[in-house]
Amino acid sequence: MSWNIAGREVSHVGVIGSGQIGPDIALHFSKVLAPKGGTIAVVDVNEQALAKGRAKLDKKISRGEQSGAFQPERAQAMREAVNFTTDYDALKGAQLVVEAASENVELKGKIFQMVADRVDADAILLSNSSHLEPERIFADTPHPGRTAVAHYFFPAERNPVVELVPSAATSEATIDWLQRFYESIGKLPVVVQSRYGYACxxxxxxxxxxxxxxxxxxxxxxxxxxxxxxxxxxxxxxxxxxxxxxxxxxxxxxxxxxxxxxxxxxxxxxxxxxxxxxxxxxxxxxxxxxxxxxxxxxxxxxxxxxxxxxxxxxxxxxxxxxxxxxxxxxxxxxxxxxxxxxxxxxxxxxxxxxxxxxxxxxxxx
Ligand SMILES: NC(=O)c1ccc[n+]([C@@H]2O[C@H](COP(=O)([O-])OP(=O)(O)OC[C@H]3O[C@@H](n4cnc5c(N)ncnc54)[C@H](O)[C@@H]3O)[C@@H](O)[C@H]2O)c1
Incomplete structure (x- = not known):
């Protein structure tokens, strides 16, 4: 199954990095995509970080189940929708990838080259950097028109704001679509101009x-x-x-x-x-x-x-x-x-x- 949002299909999403924030971003995607049959791959190079991320996601889903926020079937679908892995090939078929790995511009640049080799040419690539300008992160990424920063806030599964920061190369179609996409999954996208640290x-x-x-x-x-x-x-x-x-x-x-x-x-x-x-x-x-x-x-x-x-x-x-x-x-x-x-x-x-x-x-x- 998939979800068509403003003309783009979203059925598989990637999250890179299973540190403080990556699992929370994945949790939000699982909440909105799992009921529609969508899947999420969380990729990290560190097995311990993946185990910790999985445990954190499961704990938050269980808490939601206990509070009555999620019915048991939905909670189970959310857990099953998320795959924590070291294998970058799990990103194949993703229409959207959000990178939330360590805050290092060279590392992020290398990650996006690995991502671009695996996803379709029309996939949208986002970085959840908290400071780095998209022009620097995506300097060597193919198809820069479909790249941007999408900066989430703590706690990412509940905080509605996402700062969308286009680079000079980001196409208007991408930013328009991202605004519609984030609105349709319950977020509050705010477009801000590119400068170190953005607006917030x-x-x-x-x-x-x-x-x-x-x-x-x-x-x-x-x-x-x-x-x-x-x-x-x-x-x-x-x-x-x-x-x-x-x-x-x-x-x-x-x-x-x-x-x-x-x-x-x-x-x-x-x-x-x-x-x-x-x-x-x-x-x-x-x-x-x-x-x-x-x-x-x-x-x-x-x-x-x-x-x-x-x-x-x-x-x-x-x-x-x-x-x-x-x-x-x-x-x-x-x-x-x-x-x-x-x-x-x-x-x-x-x-x-x-x-x-x-x-x-x-x-x-
Ligand atoms: N923590 C927050 O509340 C917060 C809020 C907004 C934005 N951010 C941004 O999100 C990003 C991640 O922040 P964090 O606090 O989760 O960092 P973190 O240090 O807790 O986690 C980073 C993770 O990236 C992984 N990683 C490193 N190299 C990798 C690679 N090549 N491929 C895949 N994974 C790799 C690490 O193993 C680690 O698990 C940073 O850019 C940060 O600025 C964080």
């Missing part, structure tokens, strides 16, 4: 840097700044908790260092982060509140200083993205609210009043 990650990682610098400046502890950030920016989890959840310390340090030179000095990686990585390695965790715990700041002027710093930094970062023409105000407002679970920058500016919002940005800068 400079804000996600930049806000983390702002929060870390607030700690370095002695405004509060990690727990306190993380906790107050929820109120300041309308987040469900603070920026340090988000790093723990996504395992994001190493990629954020790298992303910030690149954005520091490629975009603007604000993105310099904070010492707090580089020291953490040196001391604890990539899996180091931040000391944040557990579920239901509180770390409110009793001293109201210190709390206000944390709030003002976070808001000033956030608004400055978000409006730079609009100034640079990467996304429209509407799209950025929506993407930040839904993908990163933060108050939109326009909503926050309207709530504060525009002159207060500008004051906060200027004071932060």
């Amino acid at each position: 990650d400079p804000v996600f990682e930049g806000v983390f840097a702002v929060a870390a610098r607030a700690v370095e400046a002695g405004l509060g502890t990690v727990r306190e700044v993380d906790y107050v950030a929820r109120e300041a920016l309308g987040m469900t989890v603070g920026p340090f908790t988000a790093m723990n959840l996504t395992g994001g310390n190493p990629i954020t340090a790298h992303g910030l260092a690149e954005m520091h030179t490629k975009i603007q000095p604000w993105y310099a990686p904070p010492k707090l982060l580089t020291d953490k990585l040196e001391a604890e390695g990539p899996s180091g965790r931040w000391d944040v509140c557990g579920r239901g715990e509180k770390a409110d700041v009793q001293d109201s002027s210190r709390k206000q200083a944390i709030i003002d710093t976070l808001r000033g930094g956030y608004l400055g970062l978000a409006f730079e993205i609009v100034d640079a023409g990467l996304a429209s105000i509407d799209d950025l407002e929506l993407a930040l609210r839904v993908a990163l679970d933060m108050v939109g920058p326009c909503a926050l500016s309207n709530e504060l009043g525009l002159s207060k919002a500008l004051d906060l940005v200027q004071s932060y800068a």
Whole structure:
């Protein structure tokens, strides 16, 4: 069986990489494709990563079954639809491939050559890179008109936003189809222009840097700044908790260092982060509140200083993205609210009043 979406058949999909996010992308595909008989191949070079990915996918499906989100037959079909393998030949016949392997431009380039050798010439090839420009990833991939970045957000099976980033070579037909495809599988595609980090990650990682610098400046502890950030920016989890959840310390340090030179000095990686990585390695965790715990700041002027710093930094970062023409105000407002679970920058500016919002940005800068 297959599914025809806006004139293209989708019956077999590939996901490359079974690390933190690949299995979650596969889980979403299994949810929408398995009921229509579609299949998903998850390819990784590391057997352990595949076993871990399989276990994670099975656990999430079982949880959905227990909560009643999936009927037992559907849950079973979802499990059976996904094949975790080291064999790139499992991609044969795929009409769409999403690469979610390690964030390395040379590696991604090589992967797409292996993928292109196996899939049909009209297959659509996507990279879930969180930063790299599609022009660089697909520089040597045949048929660049059918390539783009499709950047998912944590948790990829539930977070609706997918940033679609075309390169100069991506055809309009591809981007049109991708928008229809993602909408039809329940996602919220947002088309943004190509620049290192695209539209949302400079804000996600930049806000983390702002929060870390607030700690370095002695405004509060990690727990306190993380906790107050929820109120300041309308987040469900603070920026340090988000790093723990996504395992994001190493990629954020790298992303910030690149954005520091490629975009603007604000993105310099904070010492707090580089020291953490040196001391604890990539899996180091931040000391944040557990579920239901509180770390409110009793001293109201210190709390206000944390709030003002976070808001000033956030608004400055978000409006730079609009100034640079990467996304429209509407799209950025929506993407930040839904993908990163933060108050939109326009909503926050309207709530504060525009002159207060500008004051906060200027004071932060
Ligand atoms: N973790 C997130 O929340 C998140 C969010 C958005 C985007 N991303 C992006 O997704 C990609 C993967 O991120 P991650 O956090 O899952 O990384 P990860 O390090 O957890 O996993 C990467 C996986 O790629 C595999 N791999 C390496 N070389 C390979 C090859 N030649 N063929 C197949 N597999 C190979 C590794 O064995 C590993 O299992 C990165 O580009 C990252 O920037 C991650």
